[in-house]
Amino acid sequence: MHRVRLLSPAVGLLLALWLGAAPPVARGQGPDGAYAEELVAAARARSLAAEVQWLRLGHYQQRLLGGWESQADGPGFFLAEGGKTDPQAELEATLRAFFAPPAAPSEHPQCAFPARLTWLSGQLGIDPARLPRPTCPGLDEYRRRVRARGVTLVFSSYYLQSASSAFGHTLLRLDGAPSPGGGTGRELLDQGVNYAAESDASNALTYAWRGLTGGFKGAFAYQPYYYKVREYGDFESRDLWEYELDLRPEETARLVDHVWELGHTWFDYYYADENCSYHVLSALDVASPRLDLAARTKPIVLPADTVRIVWRTPGLVKAVHRRPSIRSQFRARAAALAPEESDALERVVSAPAAPLPPALAPESQARVLDAAVDWVDYVHAKEILGNVPTPAADAKQALLVRRAALGLPSPEPEVSPEARDAPHDGHDSVRVGLGAGPSSSAWPVVAIDFRLAGHDLADPPGGYSDVDELELARVELQWEPAGPSTFRLSTLTALGIRSLPDFGRFDRHLSWELSVGATTLYDGGCDGCLAGQGVGGVGLAKSLDAGDRFSVFALADLSIQGAPDLKGISGGPVRVGLGPSVGARAVLLDRLVLLATGYWWWLPGATVSSVWGYELTGRVGVGRFAIDLQFRAHPLERLGLARAFFYF
Amino acid sequence: MHRIIAAVLFVSLASPALADASAAVKETEQAIKGKGRYGDAGCGLGSLAFGTDPGFVQVVASWLNTTLLYNQTFAITFGTSNCRGIAGISAARAFIDTNREVLAKDIARGQGETIGALTWIGGCSSSRQVGSVLQRSYQEIFPTTDVSSDKVADAILERMKAEKALQCIEFGS
Numbered sequence: 001m002h003r004v005r006l007l008s009p010a011v012g013l014l015l016a017l018w019l020g021a022a023p024p025v026a027r028g029q030g031p032d033g034a035y036a037e038e039l040v041a042a043a044r045a046r047s048l049a050a051e052v053q054w055l056r057l058g059h060y061q062q063r064l065l066g067g068w069e070s071q072a073d074g075p076g077f078f079l080a081e082g083g084k085t086d087p088q089a090e091l092e093a094t095l096r097a098f099f100a101p102p103a104a105p106s107e108h109p110q111c112a113f114p115a116r117l118t119w120l121s122g123q124l125g126i127d128p129a130r131l132p133r134p135t136c137p138g139l140d141e142y143r144r145r146v147r148a149r150g151v152t153l154v155f156s157s158y159y160l161q162s163a164s165s166a167f168g169h170t171l172l173r174l175d176g177a178p179s180p181g182g183g184t185g186r187e188l189l190d191q192g193v194n195y196a197a198e199s200d201a202s203n204a205l206t207y208a209w210r211g212l213t214g215g216f217k218g219a220f221a222y223q224p225y226y227y228k229v230r231e232y233g234d235f236e237s238r239d240l241w242e243y244e245l246d247l248r249p250e251e252t253a254r255l256v257d258h259v260w261e262l263g264h265t266w267f268d269y270y271y272a273d274e275n276c277s278y279h280v281l282s283a284l285d286v287a288s289p290r291l292d293l294a295a296r297t298k299p300i301v302l303p304a305d306t307v308r309i310v311w312r313t314p315g316l317v318k319a320v321h322r323r324p325s326i327r328s329q330f331r332a333r334a335a336a337l338a339p340e341e342s343d344a345l346e347r348v349v350s351a352p353a354a355p356l357p358p359a360l361a362p363e364s365q366a367r368v369l370d371a372a373v374d375w376v377d378y379v380h381a382k383e384i385l386g387n388v389p390t391p392a393a394d395a396k397q398a399l400l401v402r403r404a405a406l407g408l409p410s411p412e413p414e415v416s417p418e419a420r421d422a423p424h425d426g427h428d429s430v431r432v433g434l435g436a437g438p439s440s441s442a443w444p445v446v447a448i449d450f451r452l453a454g455h456d457l458a459d460p461p462g463g464y465s466d467v468d469e470l471e472l473a474r475v476e477l478q479w480e481p482a483g484p485s486t487f488r489l490s491t492l493t494a495l496g497i498r499s500l501p502d503f504g505r506f507d508r509h510l511s512w513e514l515s516v517g518a519t520t521l522y523d524g525g526c527d528g529c530l531a532g533q534g535v536g537g538v539g540l541a542k543s544l545d546a547g548d549r550f551s552v553f554a555l556a557d558l559s560i561q562g563a564p565d566l567k568g569i570s571g572g573p574v575r576v577g578l579g580p581s582v583g584a585r586a587v588l589l590d591r592l593v594l595l596a597t598g599y600w601w602w603l604p605g606a607t608v609s610s611v612w613g614y615e616l617t618g619r620v621g622v623g624r625f626a627i628d629l630q631f632r633a634h635p636l637e638r639l640g641l642a643r644a645f646f647y648f
Numbered sequence: 649m650h651r652i653i654a655a656v657l658f659v660s661l662a663s664p665a666l667a668d669a670s671a672a673v674k675e676t677e678q679a680i681k682g683k684g685r686y687g688d689a690g691c692g693l694g695s696l697a698f699g700t701d702p703g704f705v706q707v708v709a710s711w712l713n714t715t716l717l718y719n720q721t722f723a724i725t726f727g728t729s730n731c732r733g734i735a736g737i738s739a740a741r742a743f744i745d746t747n748r749e750v751l752a753k754d755i756a757r758g759q760g761e762t763i764g765a766l767t768w769i770g771g772c773s774s775s776r777q778v779g780s781v782l783q784r785s786y787q788e789i790f791p792t793t794d795v796s797s798d799k800v801a802d803a804i805l806e807r808m809k810a811e812k813a814l815q816c817i818e819f820g821s
Binding site (some may be wrong): 097112184186187188189224226227230234366370373374377384386387388391393394396397400401403404407408409410411412 | 696743746747748749750752753755756757758759760761762763764765766767768769775776779780783784786787790792793794795797
């Protein structure tokens with residue numbers, strides 16, 4: 001930015017004169033070419049190309065070694081040759097292009113870049129009477145369709161039963177006028193603006209690599225919001241959190257226009273940082289110069305983190321609304337049933353024609369049938385689509401015929417207003433920790449902990465699901481000040497997932513876990529070796545209360561460990577473990593978590609025939625900190641730690 | 649920066665979980681799309697943005713519409729074939745087609761958000777009345793599970809037009 005500002009008006013004028021002598025091709029065409037050049041000179045004199053808003057409109061970022069580069073990668077976004085790295089040239093080319101003859105066969109630049117036009121007009125006082133007046137059928141149609149009165153940021157939450165949702169997703173909704181008469185349903189017809197990547201890789205490694213290195217192209221698209229509700233809420237059972245933003249009318253209009261401009265380009269898509277959520281924030285920054293949201297993202301941009309960035313911006317969020325997924329709707333309906341209604345529900349979900357007890361009042365029958373239909377939609381989301389007769393679709397049809405015959409309207413399900421999992425209440429996803437304590441072999445042991453992203457079952461529970469754990473790149477180092485060695489890698493979790501949904505009367509999902517990383521072993525196979533480790537397990541979890549605050553789980557694990565000094569299978573460096581792992585968890589007062597986990601694995605063919613371990617953890621969240629007390633036990637080691645964690 | 653982050657994450661994430669993610673996303677879209685019911689790409693942001701210019705821009709537009717917006721299902725706007733407005737009969741057909749599974753439920757319940765949307769599209773006077781009228785006709789609208797969405801839309805529109813008290817002006821009643 002400084003580079004351009006260094007140009008004094010005098011130098012600018014000289015430059016203007018010099019550039020004015022450039023070949024006529026570069027000049028504005030049409031009857032008012034001279035006016036275009038006047039504006040270019042004025043823009044130069046005022047260093048408009050160095051203004052933050054121009055740089056935002058072009059998505060320019062400062063390069064490490066000086067100069068600018070736009071994040072946009074599609075050539076259609078730039079009117080100047082080299083416009084991707086030259087905001088000044090792009091601004092001048094834009095001004096000249098606005099004066100192109102209106103009858104040109106291609107889309108007129110005024111139609112393609114309405115937000116640039118509005119901003120430059122405001123800055124330079126461009127006389128509209130002297131501008132060509134092209135017709136913009138596409139832009140007009142788009143504006144008419146959107147007719148935005150406001151903007152909502154939508155967060156599609158995570159639900160680990162569907163792996164693709166692991167980190168959530170954000171999009172924008174352009175809100176039209178409310179329903180006349182205040183009825184519901186208009187929201188569905190609003191336009192969702194979504195930034196997504198083309199991912200055509202079939203191979204997992206290619207997918208991961210290209211996704212992380214910008215190998216896919218990302219672009220904005222708009223579509224009716226109901227597609228998104230169907231996709232996320234109904235098909236994938238993900239709650240949608242809607243944050244109504246307090247934008248001024250001109251900011252909303254600017255966003256609408258800029259989204260249109262973005263339709264002319266694509267961005268190289270980086271799953272880690274320049275992803276959907278990043279570009280949603282940068283579009284909001286363009287709309288509202290008072291914001292600077294994208295600059296507040298971290299090296300890894302997780303959708304839930306961006307929601308918190310928006311949430312913590314004073315005065316930006318007007319209202320929050322949760323749109324319950326089909327799973328949440330079913331759970332709410334099932335929870336509202338009386339015991340005899342629950343029994344009836346159990347009968348009709350297994351046999352849709354089963355008679356309901358004659359004693360049930362029609363309203364009560366309606367409640368049972370409503371819950372049963374939601375159950376079919378939730379459990380058989382894939383089988384009920386379209387007009388394909390499947391057993392699930394037939395069951396749903398039978399239930400709906402019965403339901404319609406009752407002739408009563410149903411109230412909307414009462415979804416718990418508590419919403420302990422509201423994403424804006426969650427802790428930030430990067431965690432660092434420091435602490436110390438005694439071990440059976442040394443005192444003290446200092447532990448340093450770092451986690452790139454995620455949430456574990458003992459972390460402060462607000463804002464997260466109580467039954468899911470997802471950790472990415474967690475490292476724990478240990479150091480014994482009194483000992484001979486320096487830092488020792490105690491644990492490395494590249495990826496750790498636990499999904500422990502309540503195995504309920506109606507909601508019968510298995511629990512599972514998967515982790516890949518390395519850990520230090522303390523057993524007869526090797527005392528103090530760092531071993532690579534992979535663990536997978538399947539089992540059941542049971543919540544002891546309706547809110548998943550108290551739960552127990554048991555899984556059957558299969559593990560593999562390897563280290564050069566390990567006495568594993570036939571004394572070799574690898575061993576395989578088979579056996580149960582169990583756990584219990586309690587959340588008290590919404591901020592104290594008690595967690596106990598343990599395992600016992602049989603090691604077939606290994607020098608030691610079995611191995612075990614357990615951990616007892618108590619952690620209390622205080623603001624952005626947590627205090628943690630933990631005791632760990634392994635066959636040859638005991639360790640107690642008192643630690644503090646900080647989330648940012 | 650990109651490269652450092654990429655390298656760190658690649659090690660962490662090059663796991664089957666991500667492959668599942670890719671497959672699951674595709675599967676979702678395929679499933680909701682059904683048999684290409686909304687596979688009409690004429691209305692994508694690409695085509696709207698770029699118009700019908702010949703040459704390179706056209707290639708880019710068609711690439712945007714066919715490749716990049718692989719989820720053409722979602723990229724099209726109202727009206728399955730002709731980008732009509734957000735109210736009226738073609739908008740209603742597009743809406744019914746996409747929301748069939750939820751609409752069936754709301755009609756049987758005589759109430760719900762999709763009834764509200766349909767009321768809005770039709771410019772009708774009261775969603776409560778629309779819900780009640782459609783609820784009474786559930787079996788005519790959804791006689792079997794394999795009835796086509798076109799037939800469902802025909803029946804719904806016919807009922808809404810026929811019931812003069814609903815005053816669905818956008819449907820021409």
